[in-house]
Amino acid sequence: MSIDPTQDYFSLFGLQRTYAMDEAVLEAAWHRLQSQVHPDRYAHLPDVDKRRAMQWATRVNEGFRTLKKPLARARYLLELAGVDVGVETNTAMSPEFLMEQMEWREAVEEARAAAEVEELEQLHVRLLHHARDVRAELGRQIDVDHDLAGAADTVRRLMFIEKLQHEIDEALLALEG
């Protein structure tokens, strides 16, 4: 058994390869790994050791980020399973989703144009709830039904939602100056 740098993040963190994730367990593993590889542990050592520590710590942080965020984790699981999420290629979305997408976008645009901070904040909260439902669906598809094609579809929906969420945040940021 050797832990090589090409191993996947789940095994690096000593975790099962599932969508369901106990955040506390993940975080504890992150802390344990960083306490071994963080450059601060190597600050008094030769440059080669410092450099290697930085590379490892970088990788551990990347792993933590990937496994922590549900969307990134789902995409990563699909990638490991060889399923193409097809962000660029696959644009086949259900008409309902496209409609929904347009409505959300219009609401955000209007609030932004009118500089309505409260409205934007409400949209932010509504979108959070919506995202939660979509994520629950994603978990079912990956862990229970093993419906990876369906999961890829849900991942694309979630990507849209998060992008919109980000736009709302940026709009709020801009309004605050």
Added chain:
Amino acid sequence: MALLQIAEPGMSTEPHKHRLAVGIDLGTTNSLVASVRNGIAVCLPDESGRTMLPSVVRYHVDGSTETGLGALKAQATDPRNTIVSAKRFMGRGLKDVAHVEAMPYDFEDGPGMVRLRTVQGVKSPVEVSAEILRVLRVRAEASLGGRLVGVVITVPAYFDDAQRQATKDAARLAGLDVLRLLNEPTAAAVAYGLDNAAEGVYAVYDLGGGTFDLSILKLSRGVFEVLSTNGDAALGGDDFDHRLFCSILERADIDPPSLEDARRLQMKAREVKELLTSCEEAPIHLRLGSGELVDVVVTRNEFADMTRHLVQKTLTPVRKALRDAGLTPEEIKGVVMVGGATRMPQIQRAVAAFFGQEPLTNLDPDKVVALGAAMQANVLAGNRAEQDDWLLLDVIPLSLGLETMGGLVEKVVPRNSTLPIARAQEFTTFKDGQTAMAFHVVQGERELVADCRSLARFELRGIPPMVAGAARIRVTFQVDADGLLSVSAREMSSGVEASVLVKPSYGLSDDEIAEMLKSGVEHAGDDMVLRALREQQVEAERVIEAAEQALAKDGHLLDADERAGIDAAVARLRELRAGSDHRAIKSGIDAFARATDEFAARRMDNSIRSALAGHKVDELEL
């Protein structure tokens, strides 16, 4: 060199030798140096017992310099040659500096960092800072009785790459080996957290003389994790002085003052501001050089009114940091107050109102940053004791990106990412047969390049001619634990590579630094070749020492042949070290690194595996 101490023959492998290391709070207004002695962090005083060194440097016409209190006192009589708040100019061009019109300096603007013309010639803010660091180094070495192995220097969390690089350059000029640049609020959190065994989510509100930082940290079982940070690298107590100064001018109804008078009034404003922290009102009675009399009284309420917008201005970064951390004010367990300006009652009231709780003021806001830096310096230098098992996970304060078409920014590394981090982005050529590609690295949150800080420009050349869109150019950003960026670019199909250590456009060039090193007091008369030799000898010694410790601890990971190979490599390097050819030693160190690479990788694996011990082995063997 700073590391000579561990290079003393025969001493190097002594396992429990205490290595001298200090933490330095290089402040806009005041600087301090602290060290851990007998397990306790203390600020080191000067010969008259003062721990705070005013961050003021005066250049005398006779070529000498004066730093600290003496210089501070001269600012009204010799304002042009007495540099205060040089930190505000670090890594900045003239146009980025606020209130230049009220400053008495003779600025020299150029394409890079702003400079100051003094009786001793043109000085960069890096040299001024280096002077302060040098004084603190001398103080520390006298007090600790030996040369320093390394230092931790604190910087505002909201400092960008250019400002961090400038700080590191200053340390180099001062002859200091930097173990780490540490964010000021993080240093404060370490000192507070360790002293109070704090657990939970805390905010650190740090308002100094010229900078404001707000960091949110999660403290859990020895891990200090920064969740988010925000701030304003040009907002501090100085701005409160300035507001008061303007108000005094208005009220006293006098002619525009001379440089000297302006300086005196500014000093007076600071005095009055500080007085109003403990008094309800403060009189100003000052006869100016022009003969005019300033005679006004300022009350605490008036002062609070005229600075309300400044107090509010600090709350915007607070809100942003909370949102980035995904938290509400009620979820913050405590607010640690740092920096002299947090003594102002209107600040304490505003913070209490915002968070719905009284801020924590049971620590010395002047010293806490230096003390935290000293604790960190102590463990980084290798003096880690059993109970010193803490870990700092800090973040990058401002997003990093590249300029794309139309002057827009493409973000590559998002703000508040945990460090170290690497991120890659792919680009392609847009013309047939294009063989070069230019990149412009920027830092900031805004969408337009013009609104962000320009960090560096570089070019990837020698791309093999292809049709437009066929080349795949991967640009990789690596940000280290100090928050410093290096960028490399590579054409993936041909392997053509360009890599730059981002030397910010607002920074000093390597040549300039070499020149300053040569002319500096510190190294006057130094033989550059001898210096290089010493440096390589020290590094070789460090390599040998680390290898011996590794062999003692993890020698069982090697079979007999491998062990013999490494022993031979150690012997070879030791031989080279005794010689006098610095280039040979350097290539010996490189060769040694290659010879021990496999061993080092195995050790890293091993420590990672032990970190995960307690987990089922089959979970690891996916």
